[in-house]
Each structure stands twice: as C-alpha cells, then as structure tokens.
Amino acid sequence: MVRGKLTFISGGVRSGKSAFAERQLVEIAEDCGGRLVYIASGTRVDAEMKKRIETHRRDRAENNWLTIEKPVNLEEVVPFIRENDFVLWDCLTTWLANELYTGWETGTACIALPNCMERKETHLYNTIEAILAKAPQLVIVSNEVLDDLPPQDAETKTYRRWLGMIHQKLVARANTAIEMEYGMPMFWKKGDDR
C-alpha cells in the first residue's frame, strides 16, 4: 500500500495554523468521501484552556470530525484509524510537554528518567508511520517557540532541544512543510499533495 502524505505545519500562537490545517483536510476529505479525524493533545488544566478547547471544538462542529483525545500515548489512536481517514493532530508541542512532564509531582516524569524520551521519540515516528499506512493524509500541527532567548532552567532547555530535534526529523519525513505567518502559509517543502 502507498504511504499516506505527511504535512507538518508550525507557526506562532493565533497564526491560523489549525484553521488552515482543518480547511485543507475538510476539502480533500470531501473530494474523496473520507472521514475526518482530529487527535487532540491539549488538556483542560484551567478555565482558559477549557475555553480554548471548546473554541476549537466549535470551529470543527460543522464538519463532523471524530475527535480522539490523546494527551499522551499517541500510539493508542492507531487501532481507531481506518483507510480513507484524513487525520489532524493538534498539537505536537502540548503532547511533548505532556509526555515529558506527566508525573512531575511524584518524581516519575519522563524528563527525569534516562532514555525515557528517546523511547517515546521512537514510538512517535512508528505511530506516525502506522497512521500513514492506513490514512491517506496526516497533518501535524506544532508551534514556533525556538526564536526566543534561551531559558535559564534545565527542564525548559531539555524541552526546547527535544522540540527542535523532533521538528527537524518530522520536516525531513514530511511531504509538505509549512510555516504559518498570520494566515499566510510559507511552504518550506511542497509535496504533491495540496
């Protein structure tokens, strides 16, 4: 079977990256009669985040998305993915924070364990390929947060290093890679998908 197409989109906050990703998938799913699947990695940690999630949900309501919430353990979505699914994962930055810091209070966070994130990183690429083995298109949304002063604390340094590394590897795997600038997509890589 042909591997599905991978699109990587990143941008600043409120740059329109999710809306662009959704629009793209809605159009192509309509043409192909496919199902729309939304993998959400955000968690309701506070009222603002809850509202943010509701806004995203409302934006997607009219197009009949199947939402799967996966703050961690992304591989668990694979059994739910069908052929002809058009999949959006929003977003890598929250997933990475969840994976690195979950269990922080009890001292069991991945960030403190040797080789933990290395294993999760390998899982991530395997999961992405497993999704693409079934779905014709997967769009991964992430954030641009690396054009800032270096942080002082070790945890944030580690987070940034992982994020940059994963971004580089995903861009290398992607058919299309887009940097979103306030609704304007800048194509760093333009594959044969749309």
Place this chain on the structure above:
Amino acid sequence: MHVIIGGAHNGKREFVRKLLNELNEEDINWCEGEIPAPGNDTVVLAGLENWLAQCELSEEKAYDFIIKAVEKRPAIIILTDISRGIVPMDANLRKLRDTCGRVYQRLFAEASEVTKVWYGIPQTIKKRGE
C-alpha cells in the same frame, strides 16, 4: 561573509558542516562563543549571542571587533534568532535582545549571502549578484 540565521535547535550548525563538506573546506577555524584573531583561514563564528552577552565592549566596538575578525577571509557567521519571545523581566536580557537585533541587522547588511535555516531546510534571503 555568509550569515546563517534561524531559531535554536533548527539544524544551523549541521547545515554549515554539510556546506563546508561540499566545498571541501578542511582547514576550518570553528569558534563557539568567541571571536578569533584576524587571519586568512576559513572561519565559522557561532554562538555570537553568548559572546555579546559577556562582552565588556560597547556595542559599536563589539561590532568592529567582529568585523575585524571576519574581513579578508572566508567567513560563516551562525546567528541564533532570539528576538521573538516574551519581553524578559531582566533588564540585562532586554539589552541583550536589543544589541543582538541591531548587530544582526548590520551583519545582514554587510553579508554577501544570508541563509535562513528552518528545521534543516535552507532558504536564501540575500545573495549578492542575484
């Protein structure tokens, strides 16, 4: 002078290593966070923001010092974009961002070639003669 710009952890050094490999450059003076003495060999200047953070010179003199070190020799300067975050509380960090911004602008203007690297993908922003 070739300037490479991009955010942290975007693969800028890796890009420069490949570039030098393709050019078959062997005798390379690679400086991290320091400025070399003037010379003729190929120089790579990285971590300039760290040097500027510790530099006791005035901004003007610091800029002249950098230019003296890279003029009259093949030079690549790797710049980390630190300009797009939240305004820091610490006045020294605010000053560093401002200094970097101004120095980077002058280096862009001086460079014969400027390349932005985004997660390993290069894009030419400026090239003299094109």
